Amino acid sequence: MPMQKKFEVLPLAYPYNALEPYIDAETVRIHHDNHYKTYVDRLNAALENYPMYQSWSLERLLKNIGALPPEIQTAVKNNGGGAYNHGLYFSIMGPPQNKMPEGKLKNAIDQAFGSFDAFQQEFGKSALDQFGSGYAWLVAGRDGRLFIKNTANQDTVLPLGFCPVILIDVWEHAYYLKYQYRRADYIKNWFNVVDWDKAGLQYDGCLKKPF
Ligand SMILES: [Fe+2]
Known part of the structure; x- marks a missing residue:
């Protein structure tokens, strides 16, 4: 029997404590090494007996959930989504640098929201208003226009036809150790990283890429 091709946890590009003081090292460690890894492990388990789908990319799986065998659709949606969302979340963060968007992204943000400040306010409000667990996203449509979207649980924006630019995880596991119930403070500080x-x-x- 051929060896299973497994999805893998993307390694952190920075030390656990690199996001301090905004996100503490313990939260980054548990979130990345345990929560994120669990989604990847469960995705691999869901696909274990379905070798033809192991060569698909995460994006392809998540955009085509309906094409998968019914008995693995929910597991791939939830755990593939968890793998995808966390991979992106950890990759678009880094040590605080006091930087702002530049170039094409800056222009698109100004065009869509008026200014970077106005974007941060709108994005922050969207993240705060997400009821229960989920994400707020900055996404691009096919013409490059930017939008803010929310998704619940581990849903992604991929089946909606949007291309993700950044996302914030507002599951409690993303902030509870340091911020407890203060999601608004986590969101405000998150922009620094x-x-x-x-x-x-x-x-x-x-x-x-055509999306
Ligand atoms: Fe998370």
């Missing part, structure tokens, strides 16, 4: 260079690359990718 967004790596806008990475976000810019993500947006450039959205403009290049």
